[in-house]
Amino acid sequence: MDYVKKGAWSPEEDQKMIDYIMQYRIWNWSHMPKFAGLSRTGKSCRLRWINYLKPDLKKGPFSMEEVEIVFRMYQSLGNKWSAIAKELPGRTDNEIKNFYHTHLKKHHGRKDEVKPKSRKKAKQLEMSNQKKPLITTCPNIEGPNDQSLDFTNSSSSSSYITFDENYEILETSNQDNDVTSIVNQVHDDDNIVILESNPESSTSSSSSSVDLHINDFMDVSVHSSNVVDFWLELYLAADNLKI
DNA sequence: AACCGTTCCAACCGCAAACGG
DNA sequence: CCCGTTTGCGGTTGGAACGGT
Numbered sequence: 293m294d295y296v297k298k299g300a301w302s303p304e305e306d307q308k309m310i311d312y313i314m315q316y317r318i319w320n321w322s323h324m325p326k327f328a329g330l331s332r333t334g335k336s337c338r339l340r341w342i343n344y345l346k347p348d349l350k351k352g353p354f355s356m357e358e359v360e361i362v363f364r365m366y367q368s369l370g371n372k373w374s375a376i377a378k379e380l381p382g383r384t385d386n387e388i389k390n391f392y393h394t395h396l397k398k399h400h401g402r403k404d405e406v407k408p409k410s411r412k413k414a415k416q417l418e419m420s421n422q423k424k425p426l427i428t429t430c431p432n433i434e435g436p437n438d439q440s441l442d443f444t445n446s447s448s449s450s451s452y453i454t455f456d457e458n459y460e461i462l463e464t465s466n467q468d469n470d471v472t473s474i475v476n477q478v479h480d481d482d483n484i485v486i487l488e489s490n491p492e493s494s495t496s497s498s499s500s501s502v503d504l505h506i507n508d509f510m511d512v513s514v515h516s517s518n519v520v521d522f523w524l525e526l527y528l529a530a531d532n533l534k535i
Numbered sequence: 536a537a538c539c540g541t542t543c544c545a546a547c548c549g550c551a552a553a554c555g556g
Numbered sequence: 557c558c559c560g561t562t563t564g565c566g567g568t569t570g571g572a573a574c575g576g577t
Contacts, residue, residue, distance in 0.1 A: 298546085298547075299545095299546075299547090299570085299571095300545070300546080300571090300572095301545090301546090320562080321562070321563070322561080322562060322563090334562080334563090335547090335548090335562095335563085336546075336547080338563075338564085339545085339546065339547085340545090340546080342564095343545075343546085344545080344546095371566070371567090372565090372566095373565075373566065374564075374565060374566085385564090385565070385566080386544085386545080386546085386565095386566090387544085389566070389567085390543070390544055390545085391544095393543090394542075394543055394544080
């Protein structure tokens with residue numbers, strides 16, 4: 293067998309394959325490489341095309357909706373990445389698998405401590421270290437994309453969890469500091485509001501806040517620190533959300 | 536600047552399923 | 557049905573990129 297190249301693809305190789313497939317379509321992966329002038333296996337070509345070169349692929353970070361679908365479907369299907377990928381147009385099974393392992397796996401019931409394992413999260417923690425973060429569920433707030441939330445109107449029905457700078461639970465709105473019960477109270481279509489700082493120390497109108505759509509997959513019966521970790525991760529997953 | 540540890544993703548591998556003669 | 561070939565899937569890994577020291 294002739295020399296077969298392995299490893300990262302060069303832009304020239306990419307272009308060769310794109311040009312060939314555009315002209316002749318995909319007819320046989322194992323024979324195509326030599327006709328296209330590529331020193332690759334058919335398997336390698338197929339993978340490169342499906343995961344990277346295909347024109348209709350979606351690039352960039354996962355949206356909140358996509359994160360939700362991945363998590364939901366993993367709960368019901370397990371590691372059926374190709375089945376999950378069918379629900380996410382433009383995303384590949386490999387991409388979803390990678391995303392799951394790097395962003396979601398650790399929230400799946402493990403009782404690990406909350407540590408900034410990722411670069412992003414380390415940065416997030418570093419930037420938010422100076423004040424107590426606070427998570428509030430505000431069921432009365434309407435409009436999932438409404439950025440100008442007024443907390444004074446909804447505070448009466450809010451539940452809350454406060455944390456210290458190490459994300460240890462300080463206080464909850466119920467009597468027994470039962471975080472799980474608070475999370476379980478949250479329904480579909482409720483909104484979770486994550487505040488950078490305690491609203492008592494800065495006015496509601498000027499506090500930087502974002503709203504997240506709450507989903508039933510979130511009320512996983514997990515260790516409280518995992519709940520916190522998960523909120524933060526979702527926060528990061530939404531590319532339009534910034535500290 | 537150099538080194539080290541960690542994270543993440545592209546790409547690999549082995550196996551299974553599907554295909555087709 | 558059998559068997560060789562092709563395609564698809566999921567687990568794993570190599571290495572680039574990055575942050576910390």
